[in-house]
Amino acid sequence: MRNGPIPGAHGRVRPLALLHDAVLHEPCREVTDFGPELARLVEDLFATMYAARGVGLAANQIGVAQRVFVYDCPDDEDVRRLGHVVNPRLVETDGVVVRGPEGCLSLPGLEAGTERHDEAVVEGVTVTGEPVTVHGTGFFARCLQHEYDHLEGLLYVDRLTGLRRRRVLRQAAKAPWGRPGHGRVRPDGTR
Template sequence: MRDGSIPGVHGRVRPLTLLGDPVLHAPCEEVTDFGPELARLVEDLFATMYAAQGVGLAANQIGVPLRVFVYDCPDDEDVRHLGHVVNPRLVETDGVVVRGPEGCLSLPGLEAGTERHDHAVVEGRTVTGEPVTRPGRGLFARWREHEGG
């Protein structure tokens, strides 16, 4: 759509930040304001992720150096997991280490064999500041490690 929106999603599609952009190499800042600007950022992250046909997207991947990510990712049993985490911390990884293909929306068209655990837990906050814990297994755990570390 011309206005940068996609049907059924409230945010606007933003340009992806690609490899080489300094924002991808700098540490992201902790979110301290859980107001309407953060809610708009999360909506824009979802819209951009869906437009790029990804399963997850972090704020720095649209040029915003904040610790926020969104996801819409299946696990190995094809159960859909949909949500977001603000100020994520990877607090647990265990289980079997599996090497598999992994891509990134900031590196379009590239995949690399990457080792990840088949169980991971991320803690953080919701867009309103409530604490959350998000465990994952299989592909969902791989993605947790990719985004939540």
């Protein structure tokens, strides 16, 4: 049984920004207002992430260019990690670099082997402004780096080179959502 409120239970599911949406390709702004709007944004991020069956979601993926992300992701020990970070800073990456499959809710249905460190540390604050430090290993470290990249205006395809990059971009161009100007879609694929 879970203690406390269920994240996203009061949030609304928002449309997802897709590959060619400009909001995904610019660094996000620092959060300066820690009021009710930020709390609603975090709830909406959780609701949208769960509706899309993701393990992490950054605010710009729902069209909000602010430095916030949420996660519900297992770590290297298969322990569920659940939370959010406002104004995160990736302060450490360590361990070995692992190429593993990586997907993104903004590139639905696609994935590619992407290199990430298998340990990561993110510092930031909570929705109420309390300091938070999040340590991740394995898949959770990948998730932290992936969501942090979003807030810097990067997608995992920006970390790919050569054939892997060309292959994903070719697949995206063939997808119904993969052409510039397609707009945003709901997590269930509808507009």
